[in-house]
Amino acid sequence: MSYTTREPFRVAHRKPATIDPVLSRNKFRGRVHEIQAINRYYRRMLKLSRVTKSYDGVAVLRDIDLSIPEGQVAVIIGASGCGKSTLLRLANGLVLPDRGTVELMGTPVTASTALALRRRMGYVIQEGGLFPHLTARGNVALMPGRLGWSSARTEARMIELAELVRLPTGALDRYPSQLSGGERQRVALMRALMLDPEILLLDEPLGALDPLIRYELQTDLKTLFTALGKTVLMVTHDLSEAGHFADEIVLLREGSIEQRGPMTALIDSPATEYVARLVRAQRSLVDGLVQRAT
Amino acid sequence: MIYRLTLLLSLWIGYGSAPEAGETTGVAVGSKEFTESVILGEIATQILENARIDVQHRKQLGGTRFLWQALIDGEIDLYPEYTGTLIEEVLGGRLQGKRDLATLRRVLAEQGVSMTEPLGFNNTYALGMMTARAERLGITTISELRDHPELKFGFSNEFMARADGWPGLKxxxxxxQQAVVGLDHGLAYRGLAGGRLDVTDLYTTDAEIQYYSLRVLEDDRGYFPDYRAVFLYRADLAERLPAVLPVLRxxxxxxxxxxxxAMNAAAKLGKVSERKVAADFLRKRLAIASDGEVEGLAASLWRHTLEHLSLVAISLAAAILVAIxxxxxxxxxxxxxRLVLGATGILQTIPSLALxxxxxxxLGIGAWPAITALFLYSLLPIVRNTCTGLQNIPGPLLESADALGLPRFARLRLVExxxxxxxxxxxVRxxxxxxxxxxxxxxxIGAGGYGQPILTGIRLDDxxxxxxGAIPAALLALLIEGVFELAERRLVPKGLRG
Structure with missing residues (x-):
């Protein structure tokens, strides 16, 4: 029995506050907020139903069912080639499924809807994907410019976001080649957040950074996710990083979901031998994480 | 950015004025690419100018075929020609072996072309050698060349190809003789003087015969026909501009x-401009005061520069608009x-002269055919570089552009x-x-530009x-390199440099 089919059952039998970060974030706000949060929880931000995708006859994803509730930080993890980036690309219609459907906020993602839907999704890739011919400011203001925002509105939003992603002042007027790796990712994040999207799609956003900067950014990102309360779908190959961010981890193996759940579930009750091995392999890292968590 | 590029280009195009289209109201005089023809063209031009007729001289357009076709097509109204050339070369078989002027007139009329009476002189073909060499070998007639198969022959390209030229003579x-090369007439004299050639074709009125002290070999079999100079003109000229013919006559x-x-010598050896030579002749022989004013160096340089720039700018601008x-x-x-690149690549391999x-x-003669040819040549480098430039954009950048929700065209314009x-x-550079x-x-082909002085210079051995022509052309190439260097600095965003 796959985890997905058990999901409502699981929610009913556990205390929401312990498993639902949205609720835990709002737990001091009183019952009204709690109810709203529960309602939001049941609204599916992203829903993949029986999605199959192959490249050149090789199936990359097979019969994937996955739904991400609003406000959740979900991290897709798996070895390289397991289809995790494809899953992310399916979400914003950069690739379309061979079979099955992808829905964002109830709207099917198709060739004709993708363009409009993408403006409600922020997307950051490993190297940031910043356009080298534009300054940081130019990159961030590209879409607002196209959508006819006033310069005052763009500027205000930019200042707000620069503060949020802790981008050093002055970096905005530099070209990507003049920025450090960490700054580039911060700018990429600003660009992704500029239109205030409902969901953030992050494809190994910290993958290309050296360890110190990576650690710094991990901390900042975590704070950011909490502050924004947005739905996040993130891809990484690092289990400890996944544990650090995830409300829920989706473990992919060869195009199928091996296990889904919070980090603790993966550690305490691995669904398969593969999961157990994966956890053991990163044990030392995970140990520290578990100690911090307890 | 793209706007700035377009703006730059449009400014540049505006700089060189569009070349004039073929005159329709006046008379267009043509001349072939050798001095005598240019002088005759100039004489006709000035005598008509003197009669207050709107006239334009399209100098040194090319060879016989070229001028004949231009006349038939109405690109020019008249040009100096030789009876022998008409009989042997242009009309060929149509004369049915007859060589009299009456038959010639009749056949010309069938083509819509008329001819003046001969202007006087006969400028027939001849073969010539350096006198010293001819003496050493004891050659005075063409027949005697048969005994010297080792001699190197160099003939003007036209002579090589004409029915009444080398093939018939041979x-x-x-x-x-086997060692026979075709080359520019002007260069042939230098070849003779330098000893690289032994025999070349001459025109009997060539100034160089005296200058290089050449021996004109006797045409002992009477092979070469008469080449009496006449003006050929379109038959409709008499109707269209009746004032022209009495003056020309x-x-x-x-x-x-x-x-x-003497006029050839003055122009070729004395370095007097054809315009002046023609003016002197008209004043002395016909008491016609033509100004014969010669364009100063600066003025002609400026004119050639504008002509050249407009050729380059218009063809290039059109190529940019199509090739991108x-x-x-x-x-x-x-x-x-691959198909497009292949096609433009093939265009590139056509020899420029042929194109x-x-x-x-x-398209006739003048600036437009030249611009079209240049346009075709410009396509390949621009198409290829545009294509390569776009294909080399890293995939993640395109993906990022798509993920932002940029539509295709906006992605092309803003990112690609x-x-x-x-x-x-x-x-483009x-x-x-x-x-x-x-x-x-x-x-x-009459497009003007820096090629004009180069062409005249080759003809006059000057x-x-x-x-x-050559120095400004080289400077212009350098200048254009500089302009593009600057354009690149201005247009290519800082983030992409270095």
């Missing part, structure tokens, strides 16, 4: 062989792209073209520099004149 005299029988040779979209197509549809000549039946801009500019060189050939 048959008539049974000449055995004043020249009939007025130019003797001696006078023509083609390049985009190539990048989008690789299979179609220019192909343009004539389609700016990223490919540097490559595109270098393609290649095309521009090629164009500057290639445009000098435009003078061959290095100074050649340099008057």
């Amino acid at each position: 048959r008539a005299y049974r000449l055995p 004043q020249l009939e029988g007025r130019i003797s062989e001696k006078e023509m040779t 979209p083609l390049g985009i197509l190539c990048a989008r549809r690789p299979r179609l792209g 220019l000549v192909f343009m004539i039946p389609l 073209l700016p990223l490919a801009l540097r490559t595109i500019i270098s393609g 290649t095309a521009a520099v090629i164009n500057v060189g290639m445009a000098t050939l435009g003078a061959l 290095t100074g004149l050649i340099l008057q």
